Amino acid sequence: MIAFTAAEIAEITNGRLDADPEITPLSVVTDSREATPGSLYVAKPGEYADGHDFVGAAFGNGSTLALMERPVAGPDGENYPAVVVEDAVLAMGALAAEAVRRIRAARQAAGQQFTVVGITGSAGKTTTKDLLAGVLATQGATVAPQGSYNGEIGVPLTVFSADSSTRYLVIEMGATGIGHIRYLADMVKPDIGVVLGVGTAHAGEFGGVGNIARAKGELVEGLSATGTAILNLDDERVAAMRDRTQATVLGFSAEGRTGAGVQAVKPDTNPAGNPEFDLVLPSGEPDLHVSSKLIGSHHVGNLLAAAAASHAAGVAGRDIAASLSTQTAASRWRMERTERADGVTIINDAYNANPESMRAALRTLADLGRGRRTWAVLGAMLELGPESIREHTVVGTQVVRLNISRLVVVGREARPLYVSAVQEGSWGDECSFAETIEDAYELLNAELEPGDLVLFKSSNSVGLRHLGDRIALPPQAPVPASEGSEQL
Incomplete structure (x- = not known):
């Protein structure tokens, strides 16, 4: 990191200096849990939490200066060393x-x-x-x-x-x-x-x-x-x-x-x-x-x-x-391939999704899956606005036309994808709708077989990347009632 003194930070950001002007941070963090000795903690208001509430934790972890939008007092009643600005971001x-x-x-x-x-x-x-x-x-x-x-x-x-x-x-x-x-x-x-x-x-x-x-x-x-x-x-x-x-x-x-x-x-x-x-x-x-x-x-x-x-x-x-x-994939959940010991192949591409990347992933699934049973486990593509239903409908149709063996649609926001697949001619065991990720997990854990190829794809906040991680682990056998619960 380029070295800035507290005085220089105040000048560059048009902030008010409330600290020793010679303090020189060694790093910058926005999460108090990542603070280390000598770090500058940026206390930014967030959607779910206000960084000002964690100033004490940041200093407890070693921060020596904070960039914040209002002064915050410590246990002794004195304000934490800070540069106070109008907008921290x-x-x-x-x-x-x-x-x-x-x-x-x-x-x-x-x-x-x-x-x-x-x-x-x-x-x-x-x-x-x-x-x-x-x-x-x-x-x-x-x-x-x-x-x-x-x-x-x-x-x-x-x-x-x-x-x-x-x-x-x-x-x-x-x-x-x-x-x-x-x-x-x-x-x-x-x-x-x-x-x-x-x-x-x-x-x-x-x-x-x-x-x-x-x-x-x-x-x-x-x-x-x-x-x-x-x-x-x-x-x-x-x-x-x-x-x-x-x-x-x-x-x-x-x-x-x-x-x-x-x-x-x-x-x-x-x-x-x-x-x-x-x-x-x-x-x-x-x-x-x-x-x-x-x-x-x-x-x-x-x-x-x-x-x-x-x-x-x-x-x-x-x-x-x-x-x-x-080079191999350096970031997680981007066409990430895992081979299970039982012969099931997982392709986890569920870091994010839009119509273009969804279609590309499905074509790859179809190409790789020749001679194998293929599964498309799909969740919603978010932030598509008025085009959302139409785009999900197109994807559902594509799944059928690519001859994907099994489709599992997860979550209500993706239901138009399931409906379009059914209307295109995929029904019975070929097409399933899971209300929740847990429902999808139970279905997959019960029905995946050696040799199957499974694609997970959805927008990030839907969370299918974590479902993909769970399925990539060895299959979990049901716990017999005599072992898992007391019989009455």
Whole structure:
């Protein structure tokens, strides 16, 4: 972390200093349980809890300073050392922006390069971030988000992990409204901006797909004339963003689009479902082959995006292809494959879901499941707004047309998916509706057989990723009544 004294934090955030001005935090946390000796605790109001209620716990764990919106008194009646600001989250952003500026200045003064890469899109952000970070880490010190730290809190926390030794800073950018990505781009000033796709995720919150495209394009609008915009030319809405940036445009395509400098030639999947292709880069380097360890043909686009961004960052093609061919999934619940000892295969892709990623996961299930009994355990896709019933209906129809053996729909919000599957011709044992996750667990635990292939897919808050984890464990035999309860 770049060092800031309490006095500097107050100046940068326009806050009121109520602490020793020389206190210099060693890290930044927003969860009091993660506080360590010397940390700065950010007391932010939350949806379910107010961080100010945990200031004492943070200091008990070693925090030496807090960034808060009102003073908090300790057991002795004295206020905890703090910088008091109007908005703690915006103050975090201001501090992160200054950290990026200082890192860039320090490295330039030392004759060293510093590259910031921003990634956005309706699907694939985390996978692409992980892939890109994996490539860049072979070239120099690289900082990237944990999991899906991609918002107004997660992005600053990622920045605070960087310092003057950082060569590459990879930032994942999410949004739920117009202006969110512009705010993040203004904060980190990316040199390279990657836009993966414009889907229907969060369409309800945005007010339509057009507004999603407008929001995602804020990333390339924030690039300077010396920057590079990496655009998915297979997505018409993304391709149109070339007119919204002053940066150099580098397009990528898995479908042979004209003008794409980065392409996948002869893309295919092997019997294990891993994508393979010959990689074409603008440098014209020959014999670049990518044989990925990820699961699903839909990852070709993510692999190409990571390759394009790596090329823009100056990485040689042979190093890009080699790294992409060795990396496995770095973040949990993204097409995560588990082989049970009894021969059941679990594919847990339930970190999140939207219509595009749901269809891609189901196609992968169908491809991998040839000759096996396949199960699709599906929950709701949230935040789709007025399109929710229609999109769930389309997925239910797709399950039947892909000849998935068994469908288990979990939760009332996903019921239109179940209804459409029944109407398409799936009934009896082929299609089941489970009111709760526990009901689904009992059904699966009782009926899964050796050789079955099971996909779990839903939006994050539905919780099917945890059901997938439970099913990935050895099957639980029912407890006999004589052992599990007293007989009356």
